Amino acid sequence: MPLTPEQEAEIARQRATPRQTLRAVSEGMETHLYTAYPVLDHGFVRVIDYMGDDAAIVQAARVSYGAGTRHVSNDEGLIRYLMRHWHSTPFEMCEIKLHVKLPVFVARQWIRHRTANVNEYSARYSILDREFYIPAPEQLAAQSTVNNQGRGELLEPAEAARVLEILKGDAARCYDHYEAMISDDGQQGLARELARMNLPANIYTQWYWKTDLHNLFHFLRLRSDAHAQYEIRVYAEEIGRLVADWVPLAWQAFLDYRVGGATLSAKALDCLRRMLNGEEVTQETSGLSKREWREFVEVLG
Numbered sequence: 001m002p003l004t005p006e007q008e009a010e011i012a013r014q015r016a017t018p019r020q021t022l023r024a025v026s027e028g029m030e031t032h033l034y035t036a037y038p039v040l041d042h043g044f045v046r047v048i049d050y051m052g053d054d055a056a057i058v059q060a061a062r063v064s065y066g067a068g069t070r071h072v073s074n075d076e077g078l079i080r081y082l083m084r085h086w087h088s089t090p091f092e093m094c095e096i097k098l099h100v101k102l103p104v105f106v107a108r109q110w111i112r113h114r115t116a117n118v119n120e121y122s123a124r125y126s127i128l129d130r131e132f133y134i135p136a137p138e139q140l141a142a143q144s145t146v147n148n149q150g151r152g153e154l155l156e157p158a159e160a161a162r163v164l165e166i167l168k169g170d171a172a173r174c175y176d177h178y179e180a181m182i183s184d185d186g187q188q189g190l191a192r193e194l195a196r197m198n199l200p201a202n203i204y205t206q207w208y209w210k211t212d213l214h215n216l217f218h219f220l221r222l223r224s225d226a227h228a229q230y231e232i233r234v235y236a237e238e239i240g241r242l243v244a245d246w247v248p249l250a251w252q253a254f255l256d257y258r259v260g261g262a263t264l265s266a267k268a269l270d271c272l273r274r275m276l277n278g279e280e281v282t283q284e285t286s287g288l289s290k291r292e293w294r295e296f297v298e299v300l301g
């Protein structure tokens, strides 16, 4: 179950008691506030709070540029200018606080993003739920032969079924042992902080995660990229949908310059200039390594 009945009741209570505010409000984000959006088999993402909107970014930029921004005709143009020129601090004026439920192995990747504030469920204090991420069969793939850090072809159905059985069996057995160890029924009962070491990395944890829009964009760019592991990518994609409604102008600029755009090295740029001048450039004459050349050609489509 993604949310407990108590959590659902709390959300219903919060949504039923709107309050007036003088603060900037993003209409798009208001529609999402508190709602839990499912991710993977037991996970979710929900917005607990946010600060600022597109106008807050513009407002902060106009403080730093003053009269100099008047020639930028509108908010969209200014936000695109800021994104284009890596003038990032105005984006830090917007903040978001998320409640996320995620498997522990996904949390290990996520926590590497240090520019955030985190408060995690305590498995020293509380008993973890019997909830494990079990991949859908279409996610059960073999080790990639071209990318050491990824997956390749789908497993054959019989092998996939065998893997699923192992995953489910191990999760159930480990949780049974966890329960048996912490039980104080006829025994002292092992401390939760110790018993948890027996649990596999696909068990779910939860945390509150707060960050600013600049660092969130950095997270989303890395984790919604095709190179990111599927299990964290789906969280990034879900958060992206929320951000698109929260700060639509900044989101479009982010898609344009960071997601859809590309950075070219000086050598690659030189190749492009030569090509535009009609020269037939090959990998051998490009000055780029084979890998650089392949990536350059991919950028050119």
Ligand SMILES: Cc1cc2nc3c(=O)[nH]c(=O)nc-3n(C[C@H](O)[C@H](O)[C@H](O)COP(=O)(O)OP(=O)(O)OC[C@H]3O[C@@H](n4cnc5c(N)ncnc54)[C@H](O)[C@@H]3O)c2cc1C
Residues within 6 Å of the ligand: 112, 113, 114, 115, 116, 215, 218, 222, 223, 227, 228, 229
């Ligand atoms: C596809 C992919 C594969 C990866 N593979 C691996 C792997 O194999 N092994 C591994 O260990 N990690 C791996 N990572 C994690 C990666 O190296 C980063 O730790 C992670 O993406 C967080 O990025 P970040 O440090 O830029 O983000 P944040 O921690 O949010 O930091 C944002 C920026 O702040 C600055 N910053 C923050 N803290 C410091 C600091 N202490 N010192 C200096 N500057 C700081 C840096 O400029 C940084 O870019 C992988 C990430 C991705 C997306």
